[in-house]
Amino acid sequence: MRLAVAEALRNIWSARVVAVSLMLVASLTGAAVAVLTIAEVGRIALVTKQQEAAGAFAFQVVGPGGNRPSALGCEAIRALDGVVGAGGVMQTIPARFAIQPDVDLRVLSATPGFAEAAWVDLDGTRAAAVVVGSEFESLGLTRGSHVGYIGPDGTTKVIEVDLVADKAWMLGSERVLVFAAPPTGTVEACLVRASPEAASAVGDALVGWFGEGTSIQELLVRTSLMSDPQEFLSARISQYGWIAGSLVLAAILVGRWAARRAEFALYRLLGFRERALTLMFVVDLLVVCFLPAQLGATVAIGVSSPDTLTSSALLVDLLRLDVAMALIPLLGMLIFSNRSTIDALKGS
Amino acid sequence: MQLVVTDLSMGIGGRVLFEGLDFHAQSGEMVALMGPSGSGKSTLIGGIAGQIPIRKGLVAMEPSEAAIHWVFQSTPLLGRRSGLDNVALAAELRGVPREAALEDSRGLLLNLGLVGRLEVPSYRLSGGEKQRVAVARALMSEADVILADEPTASLDPDSRAQVLRGMRRAAETGAIVILATHDRWVAEQCDQVIELLAAPAEGGQD
Numbered sequence A: 001m002r003l004a005v006a007e008a009l010r011n012i013w014s015a016r017v018v019a020v021s022l023m024l025v026a027s028l029t030g031a032a033v034a035v036l037t038i039a040e041v042g043r044i045a046l047v048t049k050q051q052e053a054a055g056a057f058a059f060q061v062v063g064p065g066g067n068r069p070s071a072l073g074c075e076a077i078r079a080l081d082g083v084v085g086a087g088g089v090m091q092t093i094p095a096r097f098a099i100q101p102d103v104d105l106r107v108l109s110a111t112p113g114f115a116e117a118a119w120v121d122l123d124g125t126r127a128a129a130v131v132v133g134s135e136f137e138s139l140g141l142t143r144g145s146h147v148g149y150i151g152p153d154g155t156t157k158v159i160e161v162d163l164v165a166d167k168a169w170m171l172g173s174e175r176v177l178v179f180a181a182p183p184t185g186t187v188e189a190c191l192v193r194a195s196p197e198a199a200s201a202v203g204d205a206l207v208g209w210f211g212e213g214t215s216i217q218e219l220l221v222r223t224s225l226m227s228d229p230q231e232f233l234s235a236r237i238s239q240y241g242w243i244a245g246s247l248v249l250a251a252i253l254v255g256r257w258a259a260r261r262a263e264f265a266l267y268r269l270l271g272f273r274e275r276a277l278t279l280m281f282v283v284d285l286l287v288v289c290f291l292p293a294q295l296g297a298t299v300a301i302g303v304s305s306p307d308t309l310t311s312s313a314l315l316v317d318l319l320r321l322d323v324a325m326a327l328i329p330l331l332g333m334l335i336f337s338n339r340s341t342i343d344a345l346k347g348s
Numbered sequence B: 001m002q003l004v005v006t007d008l009s010m011g012i013g014g015r016v017l018f019e020g021l022d023f024h025a026q027s028g029e030m031v032a033l034m035g036p037s038g039s040g041k042s043t044l045i046g047g048i049a050g051q052i053p054i055r056k057g058l059v060a061m062e063p064s065e066a067a068i069h070w071v072f073q074s075t076p077l078l079g080r081r082s083g084l085d086n087v088a089l090a091a092e093l094r095g096v097p098r099e100a101a102l103e104d105s106r107g108l109l110l111n112l113g114l115v116g117r118l119e120v121p122s123y124r125l126s127g128g129e130k131q132r133v134a135v136a137r138a139l140m141s142e143a144d145v146i147l148a149d150e151p152t153a154s155l156d157p158d159s160r161a162q163v164l165r166g167m168r169r170a171a172e173t174g175a176i177v178i179l180a181t182h183d184r185w186v187a188e189q190c191d192q193v194i195e196l197l198a199a200p201a202e203g204g205q206d
Helices: A002-014 A016-053 A071-079 A114-118 A134-139 A196-210 A229-234 A237-258 A261-270 A274-304 A308-326 A328-337 A341-346 B041-049 B083-093 B098-111 B127-141 B157-172 B184-188
Strands: A058-062 A083-097 A104-110 A130-132 A146-150 A156-160 A176-180 A190-194 A215-218 B002-012 B015-026 B030-034 B056-062 B068-071 B145-149 B176-180 B192-195
Touching: A002 A016, A002 A274, A002 B083, A016 A229, A016 A237, A016 A274, A016 A308, A058 A196, A071 A083, A071 A190, A071 A196, A083 A114, A104 A114, A114 A176, A114 A190, A190 A196, A196 A215, A237 A261, A237 A274, A237 A308, A237 A328, A261 A274, A261 B083, A274 A308, A274 A328, A308 A328, B002 B041, B015 B041, B015 B056, B015 B176, B015 B192, B030 B041, B030 B157, B030 B184, B041 B145, B041 B176, B068 B127, B083 B098, B083 B127, B098 B127, B127 B157, B145 B157, B157 B176, B157 B184
Parallel strands: A104 A176, B030 B176, B030 B192, B068 B145, B145 B176
Antiparallel strands: A058 A190, A058 A215, A083 A104, A083 A146, A083 A190, A130 A176, A146 A156, B002 B015, B002 B056
16 A cells, blocks of 8 residues: 555656646635635625624614613523624713813713624623723724713713724714613613524514513614525525536546556556555545645635635535545546456557 | 466357467466467467456466466556666565665666666657566566567567567566567577467457
8 A cells, every 4th residue: 555655656756747737726726616705705794794784683672662671681682592782771971071071972871781782893791891982083092091071960080991992883973982880770772783694583582572562673774785694605606616626626637547547557457456546546636636725725715814604614615625526536446447457558 | 387278269259269279388488379360369368367258178377376467569657657667666566665676677677778778757768668668577576477468569679689588587587478479580489389370250359
């Protein structure tokens, strides 16, 4: 078996110019399969993100009869499958900046999950943290800054900024300072943000959660962006890229092996068994196609830094390509089993 | 090593090429198979190797586990590999380490007159040089039986003589060499000549 591996490598080396050319084609094929997936799934991920940013999958819940929902109940919705963030504003305080008293702002005392529901790029609840919108950047606020505000009773309070986030989708362009507080009492409304694929299920579950008569309003729905990413993913063209890729690689290898039919017949005549010949095909496949294709795909992935959704689609597509490639040596053996050794040698 | 052919009949399709053939050969012997085209020389070689079924009779080897090596009129070589590599492979298949295999092969090829051609890719060698590489490979394989089908056809007299010298050397090392040829001079160099008569009908394999 070692001799079969050594012979396969010596044969590749003895025709290295051809081998390098084929390696180049294989690496481009691997890269093409990856790029196709990255481009298409990346576009789907972008649409999904736009939908999320547009609040397409958020709900504002008000209790039966317009009553304020419970703050604890609102926070607890986070436990539902598909809910990305849930929280509410317990109190809104009109205020002015201590250093610029002519600038109005609103100070929101919110439950810990509110920031996560209001800002699409935040993960996790933020207990006792202060989040401000990017509108405040022009005033020089950054993480760790201390900001003073004058409340309606004329007293000045100073709080430390935990995070300056992008513009919150549901707070508009107002200057709003949100600080998290333990959930007590009620909230003005419960804001619930759901993952796109679970949006309808979450919407249905909210009625059961808050009881009959609950008012559930879908917020900032942009119908032009409404689409199900799963539908996009299941219909994507790039999921068939592996078929095209493996056909290209199979054509390369089978053409290469067919041109060397007499050579393989000679190995058989010299005493190589079927297993040794299969091993030679496998080594040829690994060196000439498999590894270069992996390298090409890796470079494409490295250059594009795909997101989580794209990475999982890539994993599936490249695994399919790998499995298809692994079957190519069997194709080689089928080709050579149809002709007797002596005929192959005499016909050469 | 002994090869015994008893009352052998072979044919192609419905056509009988020869019947009642008897001969025997032992280690160190060169046997020439002579006869016109279509008389069944190649078929007989295929029958001895077990590649072509026999109709009647017996081909027996003693011991029965014999290593057989083929040499054809234009023996295929590993085209991109050097003659040296081609020959060394036969030794490596016997378990000889690579370096020793190369060293032995070098000596053998130089003896067969391939001076300065050892590292040349096989596809660049002349027909005579290729045949000498093929014979060297047969020698290096240390096969018990070498079956050579027209190994000197279309070679110039010098190359023909060198190929024959290689065959003789293989016989001297203990192999039985069975050699199909049209060439009377080649047959005269062998220890035994089997004459096959023209088959009754036209055509046939040869």
